[in-house]
Amino acid sequence: xxxxxxxxxxxxxxxxxxxxxxxxxxxxxxxxxxxxxxxxxxxxxxxxxxxxxxxxxxxxxxxxxxxxxxxxxxxxxxxxxxxxxxxxxxxxxxxxxxxxxxxxxx
Amino acid sequence: xxxxxxxxxxxxxxxxxxxxxxxxxxxxxxxxxxxxxxxxxxxxxxxxxxxxxxxxxxxxxxxxxxxxxxxxxxxxxxxxxxxxxxxxxxxxxxxxxxxxxxxxxxxxxxxxxxxxxxxxxxxxxxxxxxxxxxxxxxxxxxxxxxxxxxxxxxxxxxxxxxxxxxxxxxxxxxxxxxxxxxxxxxxxxxxxxxxxxxxxxxxxxxxxxxxxxxxxxxxxxxxxxxxxxxxxxxxxxxxxxxxxxxxxxxxxxxxxxxxxxxxxxxxxxxx
Numbered sequence: 001x002x003x004x005x006x007x008x009x010x011x012x013x014x015x016x017x018x019x020x021x022x023x024x025x026x027x028x029x030x031x032x033x034x035x036x037x038x039x040x041x042x043x044x045x046x047x048x049x050x051x052x053x054x055x056x057x058x059x060x061x062x063x064x065x066x067x068x069x070x071x072x073x074x075x076x077x078x079x080x081x082x083x084x085x086x087x088x089x090x091x092x093x094x095x096x097x098x099x100x101x102x103x104x105x106x
Numbered sequence: 107x108x109x110x111x112x113x114x115x116x117x118x119x120x121x122x123x124x125x126x127x128x129x130x131x132x133x134x135x136x137x138x139x140x141x142x143x144x145x146x147x148x149x150x151x152x153x154x155x156x157x158x159x160x161x162x163x164x165x166x167x168x169x170x171x172x173x174x175x176x177x178x179x180x181x182x183x184x185x186x187x188x189x190x191x192x193x194x195x196x197x198x199x200x201x202x203x204x205x206x207x208x209x210x211x212x213x214x215x216x217x218x219x220x221x222x223x224x225x226x227x228x229x230x231x232x233x234x235x236x237x238x239x240x241x242x243x244x245x246x247x248x249x250x251x252x253x254x255x256x257x258x259x260x261x262x263x264x265x266x267x268x269x270x271x272x273x274x275x276x277x278x279x280x281x282x283x284x285x286x287x288x289x290x291x292x293x294x295x296x297x298x299x300x301x302x303x304x305x306x307x308x309x310x311x312x313x314x315x316x317x318x319x320x321x322x323x324x325x326x327x328x329x330x331x332x333x334x335x336x337x338x339x340x341x342x343x344x345x346x347x348x349x350x351x352x353x354x355x356x357x358x359x360x361x362x363x364x365x366x367x368x369x370x371x372x373x374x375x376x377x
């Protein structure tokens with residue numbers, strides 16, 4: 001992906017942080033997803049107004065020993081996968097207003 | 107229609123499961139007597155019922171009790187449909203009716219569904235789990251069929267009070283969870299005792315070659331718990347509520363994986 005990518009948590013899910021991981025239930029079909037520690041960091045930062053690369057730079061690369069390009073590739077694969085399940089929203093523009101994300105932990 | 111039903115109703119019984127009395131009325135006394143036998147230990151009297159149900163008995167039909175169950179909220183009334191029965195109730199007036207033939211299984215399903223809906227409102231559950239009380243503490247043993255619920259229940263020593271070998275009844279009271287006995291039986295074929303106790307721990311059952319209690323991550327506990335929750339209603343908000351309640355439960359109650367040999371030695375670890 002070359003353009004800036006904004007990510008936002010879908011409003012049609014329920015999520016809870018359990019330990020370092022996050023459980024998410026799709027509001028569409030009640031499917032359960034579990035995010036590991038790194039994915040949880042991205043999930044919590046997916047506020048619709050912070051670009052994914054900024055999340056990776058400020059939240060991932062500073063906490064984990066990982067190459068920036070590799071971390072960004074992994075993060076893009078993760079958010080695309082979650083978007084495919086309707087868990088995350090992706091956009092090349094900021095996601096605000098009616099598209100604003102659900103709170104990370106309710 | 108309600109007036110007619112009330113006029114025809116001649117016999118009634120109050121069945122109290124999980125501390126929630128439900129009155130069942132029918133014109134057929136023998137049906138009520140059958141329920142008295144089926145729910146022995148859970149029949150009560152002199153209490154105000156939290157729900158009232160009128161039973162309309164029909165001729166037996168070649169219906170499939172394993173047919174897909176549907177539980178939907180339609181114009182403010184819950185509708186329950188399965189091959190062998192149809193029921194509806196108003197959650198506000200807390201009354202309803204069921205059409206079924208003279209058998210104990212259909213109304214048993216109604217009770218389970220009704221209680222899952224009631225419990226979902228207050229952060230409780232029906233859980234696919236055995237449970238028992240020892241030393242004033244309740245232990246819950248969750249697992250799919252074959253995981254060992256009936257086995258561990260049948261191995262319990264005499265000082266253990268069995269609550270159920272199949273479906274556990276869990277209520278939330280503040281930050282505390284309480285397990286109640288249920289008449290919902292598994293392979294043991296024996297109703298639980300109609301008593302309750304605060305839950306000390308939830309064990310995820312697994313048969314193995316040694317007795318071992320091991321910690322599980324919170325997420326693993328949450329996944330396992332949710333996979334054993336009984337919930338039937340097609341209602342997004344309630345499903346969301348059950349999800350959140352399940353996460354809260356595993357955050358409050360210690361959860362372990364219990365691997366056990368199929369002999370009574372496992373109970374030496376459960377005190």
